[in-house]
Amino acid sequence: MASSVNEVESKQLLSETNEDPDVVADFEPGACKESMLVTTDSFEELEQEMDSSFDDRQMKESTTSTISEIQEELHDTTVPEDSASDDDKLKNDVEELASQLSEASLTSNEEGTTAATPVGSVPEEEYWNNTEWKAKKKHVFILSTAGKPIYSRYGSEDKLVTIFGVMQALVSFVQANQDTIRSIHAGKTKFVFLLKGPIILVSVSRTEENVSQLVLQLTYVYNQIVSVLTSSQLTRIYEQRRNYDLRRLLAGAERLIDHLLNFMEREPAFLLGAVKCLPLTASVRDAVTQTIIQICGKIKNLVFAILLANNQLITLVRMKKYFIHPADLHLIFNLVNSSESFKAAESWTPICLPKFDSTGFLHGHVSYLAEDCQACLLLLTVDRDVFFTLSEAKQKVVEKLRRGNCLEAINESLSRPTLTVSQVGVADMRHFLYKCRSTAQFWSPAMEAPYNSPEEAERLLGLYQALHQRLHSASRPLKLLHQQLERETMLGWVTTGFELYITFEPLVTKLSAINAVNKLLRWIKKEEERLFILNAPTF
Numbered sequence: 001m002a003s004s005v006n007e008v009e010s011k012q013l014l015s016e017t018n019e020d021p022d023v024v025a026d027f028e029p030g031a032c033k034e035s036m037l038v039t040t041d042s043f044e045e046l047e048q049e050m051d052s053s054f055d056d057r058q059m060k061e062s063t064t065s066t067i068s069e070i071q072e073e074l075h076d077t078t079v080p081e082d083s084a085s086d087d088d089k090l091k092n093d094v095e096e097l098a099s100q101l102s103e104a105s106l107t108s109n110e111e112g113t114t115a116a117t118p119v120g121s122v123p124e125e126e127y128w129n130n131t132e133w134k135a136k137k138k139h140v141f142i143l144s145t146a147g148k149p150i151y152s153r154y155g156s157e158d159k160l161v162t163i164f165g166v167m168q169a170l171v172s173f174v175q176a177n178q179d180t181i182r183s184i185h186a187g188k189t190k191f192v193f194l195l196k197g198p199i200i201l202v203s204v205s206r207t208e209e210n211v212s213q214l215v216l217q218l219t220y221v222y223n224q225i226v227s228v229l230t231s232s233q234l235t236r237i238y239e240q241r242r243n244y245d246l247r248r249l250l251a252g253a254e255r256l257i258d259h260l261l262n263f264m265e266r267e268p269a270f271l272l273g274a275v276k277c278l279p280l281t282a283s284v285r286d287a288v289t290q291t292i293i294q295i296c297g298k299i300k301n302l303v304f305a306i307l308l309a310n311n312q313l314i315t316l317v318r319m320k321k322y323f324i325h326p327a328d329l330h331l332i333f334n335l336v337n338s339s340e341s342f343k344a345a346e347s348w349t350p351i352c353l354p355k356f357d358s359t360g361f362l363h364g365h366v367s368y369l370a371e372d373c374q375a376c377l378l379l380l381t382v383d384r385d386v387f388f389t390l391s392e393a394k395q396k397v398v399e400k401l402r403r404g405n406c407l408e409a410i411n412e413s414l415s416r417p418t419l420t421v422s423q424v425g426v427a428d429m430r431h432f433l434y435k436c437r438s439t440a441q442f443w444s445p446a447m448e449a450p451y452n453s454p455e456e457a458e459r460l461l462g463l464y465q466a467l468h469q470r471l472h473s474a475s476r477p478l479k480l481l482h483q484q485l486e487r488e489t490m491l492g493w494v495t496t497g498f499e500l501y502i503t504f505e506p507l508v509t510k511l512s513a514i515n516a517v518n519k520l521l522r523w524i525k526k527e528e529e530r531l532f533i534l535n536a537p538t539f
Contacts (some may be wrong), residue, residue, distance in 0.1 A: 029496030029524040030436035030532035036316050037440040038325040066357040070382050137202040150246045175373045183211045194218040198238035208462045210469045223354040227331050228253045231358040233318040259338035272435045274442040282529040284409040289537050296395045297539040301383035309375040320538045325355035326440045336376050348387045365390035369398050373407040419448035426516050428505040435499040443531045464501050467492040482510045
């Protein structure tokens, strides 16, 4: 049984059950005057992009270069006039990153996930009838518009050539009728297509995710490829050679895609289009931030300084006027989390942030703070020749943070178990996701019974996906939705200030749920300085 409530009714319900008259529907714990992140909702962006023509998207990509804009503003003179052309520099960056990815030691998939390895030795004509291969809940395929295989999540691309050919034929057949294929539904299986320039991405899924959610995931996979190659290089490759085998340049990067797909299946940040912050006292976080500003603020071409740990943001300092999109941060998290090589030594790597500028690379100094502090610092610049300058700055940052006991505070937070709902103290509440919309940050407690097994945690994320889908429906969006399911009660609430998705014990009434929301919001407000970054620091 489900019940939906419009905005007027939700405010009325809130006022009837609220003990604190200051808590109203647009109340927003975790808000600040300016965000360091781009706060445009990912699903809104997706709908706009899918509604626009391919020519419009190409025009937008080809006329926007934030990196060039920064270099012009700073009157960058670090590259001599007789140096290599932009094309040569781009090629060198791609080759450098491909080499690093090939040599890097990437982490194996975490327990409970399935590695993207070939399934047995099966003849090509029988491969798609293999029981183990067919049993996978979600396949992802990438191919060129010419039908050339690029990536398969499970199995060998070379043994799936026929399937890739069928996918390319479906796309071409629909395009011949002046249309674009979006999805095919066969029973509980969805075949979802995403056409991005010279490549085609396909998801074959038997999960509860809807088409928009699957397209968003495919968009992340595409952006992961762009982060390695840039959209300019990708387009140029296929303009010159339509049948080019992109796997040559993606050697090593396919493991980043594997990790990203597993990451998305257990992490609600992608669904919410937000990032989670490492809980720290305001004084410690401010001390860390000010240390980075004081030491790195003098470096001319530094665009972003990002400190993260365990897929959580500790702080982010940015060049004035420029912001970073949560989707780009998710790719950075995936890169750091899947690359063991960063722990061994300081790295200097080109990184394309597709939302920031898909046409070029930033250059990243990537290193962990110390052997006794597993927080990773990324210093991203438009200058390719400042490795030693950034290395020296990083050492000074670590020394000052150690003197101020900040490394110890970060370690303490990382070692401390994440709070559970039972510690929050709201009766009948099992779990929740809270997103502050003005800052694109979210927080959620640790999983506890009955969701502390991988299977149940996956089922819970599926319930949140279904709730999110219903609230954000393009045809009939809702402000408030109360659902009494067989094993739990769900409540979703979207206001101008926040998004809240809560799981309750079964049979919790609407009024009891709203009353619990008020208690939860007051608790989040009380803890907001620890759970969120409440400013937008700049160099």
